[in-house]
Amino acid sequence: MTPSAADEGGSPPGPRARPPRPAPDAAEGTPAPASPSSPGSPEPVRDPAPGRGGTLAFVESPVQLLNVLEWAYATAADGQRARAPRTADRPGPGLPGSPLARGVPRQPGPRDQGAGAGPGPSPVRPRPTGLVVVVLAPHDPMSRGQLRRMAELARDQGHEVRWEEARGGPTAPVATVGGLAGPLRRARRIVIGDPFSRYVQLLLTITRARELVVVDDGTATMEFVAQLARGESLVRWHRRGSRGARDLLFAPVSASARRMLTPNDRRSVEVFTSFTSLPVEPPPGVQVRANDFAWTRSAFGPPRISRGTDLVGTSLVETGVVDPEHYLGAVEELARAHGATRYFAHRRESAEKLRRIADRTGLEVVRPELPLEIVARRGPVGRTVLSFPSTVVHTLPLALAGTGITVAVCDIDPVWLTEHASPRAKGFLSEVTDTARDVRRLPASPLTAP
Numbered sequence: 001m002t003p004s005a006a007d008e009g010g011s012p013p014g015p016r017a018r019p020p021r022p023a024p025d026a027a028e029g030t031p032a033p034a035s036p037s038s039p040g041s042p043e044p045v046r047d048p049a050p051g052r053g054g055t056l057a058f059v060e061s062p063v064q065l066l067n068v069l070e071w072a073y074a075t076a077a078d079g080q081r082a083r084a085p086r087t088a089d090r091p092g093p094g095l096p097g098s099p100l101a102r103g104v105p106r107q108p109g110p111r112d113q114g115a116g117a118g119p120g121p122s123p124v125r126p127r128p129t130g131l132v133v134v135v136l137a138p139h140d141p142m143s144r145g146q147l148r149r150m151a152e153l154a155r156d157q158g159h160e161v162r163w164e165e166a167r168g169g170p171t172a173p174v175a176t177v178g179g180l181a182g183p184l185r186r187a188r189r190i191v192i193g194d195p196f197s198r199y200v201q202l203l204l205t206i207t208r209a210r211e212l213v214v215v216d217d218g219t220a221t222m223e224f225v226a227q228l229a230r231g232e233s234l235v236r237w238h239r240r241g242s243r244g245a246r247d248l249l250f251a252p253v254s255a256s257a258r259r260m261l262t263p264n265d266r267r268s269v270e271v272f273t274s275f276t277s278l279p280v281e282p283p284p285g286v287q288v289r290a291n292d293f294a295w296t297r298s299a300f301g302p303p304r305i306s307r308g309t310d311l312v313g314t315s316l317v318e319t320g321v322v323d324p325e326h327y328l329g330a331v332e333e334l335a336r337a338h339g340a341t342r343y344f345a346h347r348r349e350s351a352e353k354l355r356r357i358a359d360r361t362g363l364e365v366v367r368p369e370l371p372l373e374i375v376a377r378r379g380p381v382g383r384t385v386l387s388f389p390s391t392v393v394h395t396l397p398l399a400l401a402g403t404g405i406t407v408a409v410c411d412i413d414p415v416w417l418t419e420h421a422s423p424r425a426k427g428f429l430s431e432v433t434d435t436a437r438d439v440r441r442l443p444a445s446p447l448t449a450p
Contacts, residue, residue: 054130054131054132054187054188054189055130055131055132055187055188055189055190055191056132056134056180056183056184056187056189056190056191056209057131057132057133057134057190057191057192057193058134058136058190058191058192058193058199058200058203059133059134059135059136059147059193059194060135060136060137060138060193060194060197060199060200061138061143061147061193061194061217062143062146062147062149062150062347062370062371063193063216063217063218063371063391064193064194064215064216064217065133065135065147065150065151065154065193066150066296066371066373066374067193067215067216067217067272067274067291068131068133068154068191068193068215069150069153069154069157069159069295070215070272070291070293070294070295070296071191071213071215071272071291072129072131072157072159072295073157073294073295073298074272074289074291074294074295076129077294126156126157126158127158128158128159128160129157129158129159131159131160132159132160132161132162132183133151133154133159133160133161133162134162134164134180135147135151135161135162135163135164136164136166136167136176136197136199136200137163137164137165137166137167137168138167139167140347140348142347142348142367143347143348145369146347146368146369146370146371149369149370150370150371151163164176164179164180166199173199173202176199177202177203177206180203180206181206184203184206184207184209185206185207185208187207187209188209188210188211189209189210189211189212189213190204190207190209190211190212190213191212191213191214191215192204192212192213192214192215193214193215193216193217194217194220195214195217195224195234195257195261196217196220196224196234196235196236198253198254200257201234201253201254201256201257202253202257204256204257204260204261205253205256205257205260207260209267210266210267210268211267211268211270212260212261212267212268212269212270213269213270213271213272214261214269214270214271214272215272215273215291216272216273216274216275216291216391216395218390218391219275219389219390219391219394219428219432220236221271221273221275222275222278222428222431222432222435223236223424223428224271225271225278225280225282225286225288226278226280228258228261228262228282228283228286229280229281229282229283230280233251233254233255233258234254234257234258262283262285263283263284263285263286264285268285268287269285269286269287270286270287270288270289271286271287271288271289272289272291273288273289273290273291274290274291274292274293274394274395274398275394275435278435291398292398292401293373293395293398293399296373296374296377296399297377297399297401300374300377300378301377301378301379301403302377302379302402302403303376303377303378303379303380303381303400303403303405304379304380304381305379305380305381305382305383305403305404305405306380306381306382306383307382307383308339308340308341308342308382308383309338309339309340309341309382309383309384309385309386310340310341310342310343310344310381310382310384310385310386311331311334311335311338311340311342311343311344311363311385311386311387312343312344312346312372312385312386312387312388312390312392313331313343313344313345313346313349313354313357314346314349314387314388314389314390315346315347315348315349316388316412317349317353318348318349318350318353320418320420320421321417321418321421321422321425321429322412322416322417322418322421323416323417323418324353326413326415326416327416328353328356328357328360330388330410330413330416331343331357331361331363332360332361334386334410334442335361335362335363336361338384338386338408340363340382340386341363341364341382342363342364342365342366342382343357343358343361343363343364343365343366344366344368344372344375345365345366345367345368347368354367372392372395372396373392373395373396373399374399376396376399376400376405377399377400381400381405382405383404383405383406384405384406384407384408385405385406385407385408386408386409386410386442387407387408387409387410388409388410388412389409389411389412389429389430389432389433390432392407393407393409393432393433393436393439394432394435394436394437397436397437397438397439406440407438407439407440408439408440408441408442409433409436409439409440409441409442410442410443411429411430411433411441411442411443412426412429414426
């Protein structure tokens with residue numbers, strides 16, 4: 001049984017603005033410039049290797065990998081706090097929350113040597129942390145390219161990255177699952193980025209881990225917690241009904257995964273999320289830990305801020321939720337009303353749609369190479385960032401805290417929804433906006449055209 005590809009995962013991404021260009025797999029071979037950790041970065045909490053009961057993380061999108069890095073950084077900081085003597089109420093230098101870590105840009109270090117010579121691996125690697133990140137590679141070229149660059153950043157933090165061509169042909173799933181069975185059985189802790197992924201659900205039936213951690217895969221985390229609390233089957237919010245025989249065949253695996261993600265006296269479950277205002281109470285025993293993007297803030301920035309306005313794209317058209325003509329009309333109206341000059345494309349937006357946006361609005365379309373939280377921290381970034389309901393209205397205010405940048409969200413008018421949109425779509429998109437903090441809200445009413 002071949003698991004399906006992961007669905008929409010989250011934030012658009014990238015470093016510097018650039019015109020639209022194709023992103024073939026050839027671009028994957030170019031590693032991202034190394035990103036040194038800040039001088040005060042906490043000493044990593046080192047797990048034993050997975051063969052001796054360490055940590056395995058499974059990711060299928062760049063934003064999932066970013067959030068695994070944030071989780072690893074926060075876990076290391078928590079461990080350092082637990083070991084440090086309590087001599088004062090204030091956090092010490094190097095811990096997230098300290099003035100040094102947040103207020104002083106990082107200084108050049110050994111890993112910056114040779115940076116001017118062009119892209120390449122970091123000259124200095126930190127000691128291994130024992131965290132092994134398994135990339136279940138998707139087909140989409142943009143996602144693959146961003147994952148390659150995020151993998152280089154993960155290696156720069158001392159984490160091992162294992163790239164699996166999990167969807168490389170009819171026999172790929174069997175080979176991937178077979179190759180991971182041993183490490184899965186031995187791992188003490190499993191970290192996953194997408195509990196809705198059939199691949200991940202299949203892998204969860206193999207593991208004996210005593211600790212499970214779910215990190216954000218965009219706004220889907222909100223729906224995951226709600227479905228887990230209600231004891232429902234794990235189904236993506238934008239799916240309409242059952243797909244038929246395939247779903248029925250996979251139902252026992254999904255049910256087993258849901259049981260694995262329910263804590264008991266033998267297994268703990270943690271949700272590491274930037275969505276601190278969840279629409280429902282998590283199930284009893286599920287620990288929720290806040291992701292405040294401390295690693296991103298410590299490793300990048302502060303950004304150079306331009307006077308303009310940037311607009312963040314979404315793949316709601318590609319997932320069949322929003323009508324393309326209404327979406328194009330809304331983008332055009334927002335750009336005109338707010339003087340936007342750049343459009344940061346979601347990695348799943350089609351080339352044809354982006355061409356129409358550029359032709360119709362005059363916006364410079366940027367195909368980012370990293371998640372938008374990193375792009376924005378690097379800069380340049382507009383003083384105002386506009387978005388439709390999506391992950392970034394929750395994550396950007398955290399990543400850009402203290403910079404003075406305004407994040408604004410434009411509501412989705414119900415008339416924009418397609419006839420194929422799930423009954424859950426309207427309420428879910430409203431929840432995404434309603435639970436966002438530190439954002440400016442823009443009405444959809446003036447944008448109902450065409």
